[in-house]
Amino acid sequence: MSDPVETAELVAFTKTVDAKSLSRAAAELRVPRATVSRRLARLEERLGARLLRRTTRSLVLTDIGEVFYRQACIALKAVRLAEQSVRMTDDxxxxxxxxxxxxxxxxxxxxxxxxxxxxxxxxxxxxxxxxxxxxxxxxxxxxxxxxxxxxxxxxxxxxxxxxxxxxxxxxxxxxxxxxxxxxxxxxxxxxxxxxxxxxxxxxxxxxxxxxxxxxxxxxxxxxxxxxxxxxxxxxxxxxxxxxxxxxxxxxxxxxxxxxxxxxxxxxxxxxxxxxxxxxxxxxxxxxxxxxxxxxxxxxxxxxxxxxxxxxxxxxxxxxxxxxxxxxxxxxx
Missing domain, CATH: 3.40.190.290 (D-Maltodextrin-Binding Protein; domain 2)
Structure with missing residues (x-):
């Protein structure tokens, strides 16, 4: 059984898709570009599927990547809601x-x-x-x-x-x-x-x-x-x-x-x-x-x-x- 997907990998993936650039995604996440690239590679390795086609000038979602992106957004929102539910203990x-x-x-x-x-x-x-x-x-x-x-x-x-x-x-x-x-x-x-x-x-x-x-x-x-x-x-x-x-x-x-x-x-x-x-x-x-x-x-x-x-x-x-x-x- 493969290791479960990490939240950081999902964040790196969705942010890269939204930003349409590894560099811009890294800047928004405030991490080195190499870190984002490494997380994306690790995510694709865990899933055993290519999510993004990367060239020197563009990033394009694969068909399976588009499906995974929608589900990843839902999963990350669920994580945010779970965190907020804990924080609701104060005013x-x-x-x-x-x-x-x-x-x-x-x-x-x-x-x-x-x-x-x-x-x-x-x-x-x-x-x-x-x-x-x-x-x-x-x-x-x-x-x-x-x-x-x-x-x-x-x-x-x-x-x-x-x-x-x-x-x-x-x-x-x-x-x-x-x-x-x-x-x-x-x-x-x-x-x-x-x-x-x-x-x-x-x-x-x-x-x-x-x-x-x-x-x-x-x-x-x-x-x-x-x-x-x-x-x-x-x-x-x-x-x-x-x-x-x-x-x-x-x-x-x-x-x-x-x-x-x-x-x-x-x-x-x-x-x-x-x-x-x-x-x-x-x-x-x-x-x-x-x-x-x-x-x-x-x-x-x-x-x-x-x-x-x-x-x-x-x-x-x-x-x-x-x-x-x-x-x-x-x-x-």
Whole structure:
């Protein structure tokens, strides 16, 4: 029976794959390059399989190496959780916290993150900002902020708030194209679409009665604030959160169309892997964000109420800075 794989070997392997370089992996691990190379060689010898094809300029995973990499990530995460379970015997929040959040416009969210980090000096906070939906189960993240109606199996969601999605368009666009009355009317209209799961262009919109409707897009973006601006500019019809478009509905820059025909509910939530216990740093972060959301929504409402409802130009300039903070913050 061969010797069991050592954790250091797994770390060297996964870090090398992530860094795509022995030298960069060694630098991140703060060990000599020869040490990383030696651990990789020892790992392949134990397994009796080639995991990486190494040349002078590149590193490429073999087929078996790709399978082993996914399992190694799961194993290392289990080791980290085991360590954290022991450290939960005291009240000190420490270790690593890996968070995925969408791009933010809200200065207050950044301030909340900085305040959170300052409260826990023994905690190393890693914040990944992207509209892409990262793989929480296998990607090494502890928690992610998302807007979605469906969750990946194996995840738990802490719902922060819900926001209905409504179809909107600019009056000038409707004057030129006509106002759609039924779902069939959308065939002659330009649709402004997002990206499903932050990756692929959308091809369907949800029906209020259930089911989906195929739509043809004329403009695509994974930034809902940009889709809102495109609708205001008269580029077409967009399906957006009510909280984002409310100031523009009040100002007259946008009007709702196909009420009762199109629509869904966007769930804004913190999602994290299902597990026997929740690490203290994850719990602390969830509590911090859950406390921030009501303050942000109140501030946004207060700011929007200060804007003159009839001033379209001012609504375009000021309302996005308030309402987009909450909605765009969850566009991933």
């Amino acid at each position: 000190v929040v420490r270790g690593d916290l890996r968070v995925s959040v969408p791009p933010m416009m809200s200065v207050s969210f950044h301030a909340m993150l900085c305040e959170f980090a300052s409260l826990y000096p023994e905690l190393r906070v890693h914040v990944h900002i992207s509209n892409q939906l990262v793989d929480i189960l296998h990607g090494g993240y502890d928690v992610a902020l998302r807007a979605s109606s469906q969750l990946q199996p194996g995840l738990i969601a802490r719902t922060l708030f819900r926001d209905p999605m409504i179809a909107v368009a600019a009056p000038a666009y409707l004057a030129g194209r006509g106002t759609p009355r039924t779902q069939r009317d959308l065939r002659t209209h330009r649709c402004l679409l997002g990206f499903a799961r932050g990756e692929l262009p959308e091809t369907h919109w949800p029906l209020a009665s259930g089911g989906k409707l195929h739509v043809d897009g004329a403009f695509f973006s994974n930034d809902i604030a940009l889709l809102c601006d495109a609708a205001i500019s008269g580029l077409g019809i967009a399906l957006l959160p009510r909280g984002l478009v409310s100031p523009h509905l009040e100002s007259g820059a946008l009007v709702q169309v196909l009420a009762g025909v199109l629509g869904a509910e966007m769930q804004i939530a913190l999602v994290y892997p299902e597990r026997a216990f929740l690490p203290p740093q994850v719990r602390a972060f969830i509590d911090a964000v859950a406390a921030w959301v009501p303050r942000e929504l109140v501030a946004n409402q207060h700011n929007s109420q200060r804007e003159p409802s009839g001033a379209v130009r001012r609504a375009k300039e000021a309302a996005p800075r308030s309402s987009k903070k909450a909605s765009r913050a969850f566009s991933g």
